[in-house]
Amino acid sequence: MSTALESERTFVDKFPDEARVVRAAFLSSFFALFLGAVFGIIQTLHRTDVARIIPSTDYYTVLTAHGVFMVISFTIFFLVGLFTWAITRSLDRPLLNIKITWTWYGLMATGMTLTGVSILAGFVDSIDMSADVLYTFYAPLQAHPLFYAGLVVFIVGTWIAGADWFRTFLAWRRDHPDERIPLQTFMVLTTMTMWYIASSAVAASVLLFLLPWSLGFIDQVNPTLTRTLFWFFGHPVVYFWLMPAYMLWYTVLPKIAGGRLFSDPLARVVFVLFVLLSTPVGIHHQYLDPGIAEGFKFISMTNTMFLLLPSLLTAFTVVASVEYGARKNGGTGLLGWLTHLPWRKPEFTGMMLAGLMFAAGGFSGMVNAGMNINYLIHNTLWVPGHFHLTVGTAVALTMMAGTYWLWPQISNKPIYSSQIGLFQVVLWFIGMALMSNAMHAQGLLGVPRRTAEPEYSGFDYPTMFGGFEELNIQIAIGGTLLFVSTILFLGNLVLTMGNPTASGLAETLPTPVSGPEDAPQVLDNLRLWVSIALTLVVLAYALPLAAIINRGGLLGPGVGTYPVWLAPLFDALADAAAPLLGAVTDASAALVEVGR
Template sequence: MTYIDDFPGEARVVRAAFAIAFASIGLGGALGVLQALFRTGYSRSLFSAVDYYSILTAHGVLMALVFTTFFIVGLFTWGVTRSLDTGFRDLRFTWGWLGLMTLGTVLAFVSVLGGIVGWIPTHAAVLYTFYAPLEASPTFYLGLALLIVGSWGAGVDYVLALREWRADNPDERIPLQTFMAVATMLLWFVCTLGVAVEVVVFLLPWSLGLIPRVDPLLTRTLFWYFGHAVVYFWLLPAYFVWYTIFPKLSGGRLFSDPLARVVFVLFLVLSTPVGVHHQYGDPGLSQGLKFVQMTSTYFILLPSLLTAFTVVASMEHGARQRGGKGLVKWLRALPWEKPSFSGIALAGLAFAASGFGGMVNAGLNVNALVHNTMWVPGHFHLTVGTAVALTFMAITYWLLPQLSGKRLRLRTLAAVQPYLWFVGMVFMSNAMHRVGLAGVPRRTSEPQYEQVIFNTPIATIGELHLQTVGGAFLLFASLLCFLAVVVSTWLGDRGAEPLAVNGHIPEALSGPEHGPSILDNFRVWVVLTFLLLLIAYGPPLAAMVQNGLFAPGSAPIPA
């Protein structure tokens, strides 16, 4: 018996969500290679410098929004129903939100495609950070709105399932996986409010021509209210895997269940009132506000450092149970040949490196070194592009057999894939960070200027560009390995062979009964979240609204 036998309907939902996620990572990855070639100047003949921005938008939206969101709703659907041991009440609702998300994705993607394909009368070269003054076709904004509203449906499903479970089990602690999924979706509800207002109230009417102009600062602020919390919406599902499945894959048990709950509560409360650290370069926001949000940004390092401790300690527990000894030698006792383990371990390593970059980004003064340079894409290719994406790929190797009843195939290829990804990303991301320090801008198709020479103390820009392109090809090869494993597993026969994995997850060393029960009271944490938001975002938004909602201080360019 495995998950597909217990919940065949839910398993089908998860598989559908995963299929869309994998299609978009494949497409987005191919576009990523094109971008790397164009930006570094290795090939400028495939498309024009203008089309670059449509391709960049498609890459960003497919990877960061579509792949992540679909994988996350699939993963949480599995986690919630598995840990509560109950299916959703009405799968028609579940298919409804999944359909809405899919429709939104298709609309948004076709809108971006219109920038490249002549006969599609749309354009959306607004990049993943879609705020004014860049304007897309209304269909792009409509598509994104549907994608987000659909994902809200997923959150509603999880919350309803939890309420039902609580009615039956009034005195029990919430199972950890459900706790994490619900905390993450509450964070998602809170932060998507900002982007929903940006899209529905401002950008959509503006692109339809119903309102003549919008305030770029207001729409940017609303976007970044969402735009930093969204990274935790990507990261927390990876943490969900690191906390609840990774200890088992290491051969051990989770070190502390209450610590895991504290971490998720901290993320729920602290993720959103930090968005202004993306706007350190913006005029129109006071230095004082930037300082306040810098402080809260540094607070959010805390739960990630807690995670580093808990997850590594759980991994060490596994190694010691497998016979590992010594202060560092125990690392060799871990199952590095299993892709589900090695992928997550390498993802964690990448996240440790990118944590350093994140601290640099967060500092108000040091940020000036790297603001809007290639450093920033280098940073998020390590975080969302490796810590999150590699975790998702790795856990697919463990999860897909249980969702499909099919034994994983092409296991040699699967075993190589995480290492290929990690090495490729080390090359590409390191080079991107370092050209960023030399001042090479991001979001630019041809980063070269007659009056400017970018200086690097070690190596040359040319060598770093070579590393970028070489890394991009390794990443693409790794992606092809992953897709080959997934597709060939999918084509296999259900139940033909016994699975190589099992869904058993051992208890934590320190169980939920060791933590205070207030941790499970989401009402308290949501109220606290809104209080912090009022402090962090109340004054600046009030000032912008007083300034006139549709009457910006300076004329939008282009009008």
């Protein structure tokens, strides 16, 4: 122990209680990753008709499980672990009350267990319970009430987690009234701000409509309304997955590359842009919905395109930071500096490959966002091809790579094998390159997503870039490589947990080249950003939601039995729209003034 005391202290040495929470959250995350991967490989081989071990009617239970476990449990449990680490580390103080911390972790775990059980019960015919509604749970397809109830408990857990971090920040603020918000804390607070705004809509949809409906208290719901409320949440949630990856790219990757973050101010600008723009865009998932006016779709499209800006800025800053590290370590030349980077480290190579794939995903995303081109690829396999590059690689691979760096910090145990780690991240990249590329290509042929048997009788898909069968083989091979990669990651981690503890593992994060002192003070004014974000959300959503309710009623077209006590509310909403326009003008004028 004496050597451990002499060397620099790791996170777990300084904050053992918080480190335990981080480890628990990560293990929940990786358990979900394991389940998601098992359902992933079943699904890949079934869809491509390589091996069908389940009846096609059960495919949708598999698909629901894969979606929910991957994009709700895996990503969000990782996020709460990472953010707990980031807040504690960057404020250099423990959380206010660790019992509250365990409470939100317990709520999240309970909620996800309830939802998970309701999904998996779909495999057992003798249990009268199922939730084969996929991750989007579009009504009128109805899940067991436990599915919706579990989701609500899970989301409430994340809300308390956010409150826990905000309270810890406020306590820090009382002790440091004049300091800039540390960058990682800033990232946590802005991301959680976005999450509160976004998740409120899905919580409302579940609590007001879907849960009462599944319990039989109301007869039906308005499918367009619940769908729109889902996408109000469903687009910003992708940034909720992505922000942990961004945090690692901005604050950890430059360190691993041997350098420093290029610009702290631009990192703050990027996170502020996500707060402002990530929610008023959800209607771009509904370009082909009847019942929503073209004008609202156009507004959403414009906002979506501007949402490219923070990611394009990130591409610059992250690459510049890595290049800075390479040149500091003797790299020269236009591209020669690339050879002076730690490519043997899985945490570095994993994050770099994830970033590279994110660029590709960004380009296919531009096609999705292009409202009229969207006709060609809407609900085709192109779309899952796209998001397996973004959430499936940019996020998932960065989380795995980040774990190789972070796990020793929160456990004092060195990674079992960096070589296996390196092999694993490269394997993921190759597997995803095959699978995602073929999915994009099949999408262009018109092959639909979300189907157990994409081979239909009586017609053939048009032939481009190789035929349907050939692309199926690429998808199957890619999916298998991804499964193997996941198992290697999990196996490496389990063996790491069996390692004896070691000393001297502490890593510190360097200060940026251009520090927070270069960032205008207004960037830290969270109240201002929240009010602008809410204004933009109201502008983008008040009228569409009012129009949807006006057309179809609260509980669906053709019934008109919605409770009258709500009618004055909609009139008020319509009346409110006009002054809100004035408010946003005032706000932007104020902003210009503050900017000066």
